[in-house]
Amino acid sequence: MHLDDSTLLAQFADPSLREKAYTAIIRKYQEKLYWHIRRMVVEHEDANDVMQNVFLKVWNALANFREDSQLYTWLYRIATNESISFLEQKKRKTAAVSLDDEDRSINLEQSIRADRHFDANKLEWKLQLAINQLPEKQRLVFNLRYYDEMPYDEMSKMLGTSAGALKASYHHAAKKIEDYILKNA
Numbered sequence: 466m467h468l469d470d471s472t473l474l475a476q477f478a479d480p481s482l483r484e485k486a487y488t489a490i491i492r493k494y495q496e497k498l499y500w501h502i503r504r505m506v507v508e509h510e511d512a513n514d515v516m517q518n519v520f521l522k523v524w525n526a527l528a529n530f531r532e533d534s535q536l537y538t539w540l541y542r543i544a545t546n547e548s549i550s551f552l553e554q555k556k557r558k559t560a561a562v563s564l565d566d567e568d569r570s571i572n573l574e575q576s577i578r579a580d581r582h583f584d585a586n587k588l589e590w591k592l593q594l595a596i597n598q599l600p601e602k603q604r605l606v607f608n609l610r611y612y613d614e615m616p617y618d619e620m621s622k623m624l625g626t627s628a629g630a631l632k633a634s635y636h637h638a639a640k641k642i643e644d645y646i647l648k649n650a
Contacts, residue, residue, distance in 0.1 A: 467493045470536040477527055487527070491520060494537060497613070498544045504608045505548040507597065515551050519544045534622055541615070542623045545605065552601065588646075595645035596638075603638040610635050 468476075468489060476486035498519060503512040522543050530539060596604055605624075609615040610631075617628040624631070 474527075474530065474532070474536065487524060490523070490527075490536070494540055495520075497537070498540060501541060501608065501613060502544050502548050504596070504612060505545075505605065506551055511551065511555075515544070515547050518547050518551075522547065535619075538619050538623055541609075541613070545609075545623065549601070549605075591646050591649060592642065594649075595642040598645055599638050599641060603634050603641070606631055606634040607638040607642070 473486050473490050473493075476482040477490070479486075495516070499512060499516055502515045502519070503509065506512050506515055519540075523540065526543075530536070534542075596607060599607060606620065609620050609623075610617075615623075617631050620626075620631050621628045
């Protein structure tokens with residue numbers, strides 16, 4: 466049974482219950498955050514590394530959480546920022562080898578195809594390949610809306626972008642995905 470966020474935050478504020486509340490928050494949100502991160506960074510090991518960084522940041526910052534937004538919105542913002550930072554670091558490391566966006570897409574596609582569960586005939590894999598062809602921002606918006614069903618106003622708060630711009634990004638992403646899937650049917 467999951468406690469509501471306000472109860473968990475109140476427990477976290479009590480030093481004697483802090484670790485118990487933190488563990489409950491992790492249990493409540495870790496799966497959703499993992500898949501959010503995984504869709505961004507693609508590989509399981511990378512997602513686990515990012516998750517560790519996210520939960521360290523949460524531990525260090527939770528006492529200062531002002532509750533201006535819902536807890537899961539705040540957690541997703543941290544997870545998104547950590548994922549983007551991870552991808553930027555990875556991009557910088559590979560910049561020495563001068564990989565362009567096309568090479569990045571090829572590497573992501575190879576990672577997806579290398580997954581032991583990969584089946585090119587399944588639509589879910591075609592969808593994943595299509596998503597990974599998107600620019601980072603469109604991929605992020607598509608994942609948040611499609612998989613996490615996050616409302617545009619929540620996304621807007623999290624990403625600091627207008628809801629209208631997010632709707633446009635999602636529309637463009639969906640069109641690119643549709644075109645990719647039809648082309649590779």
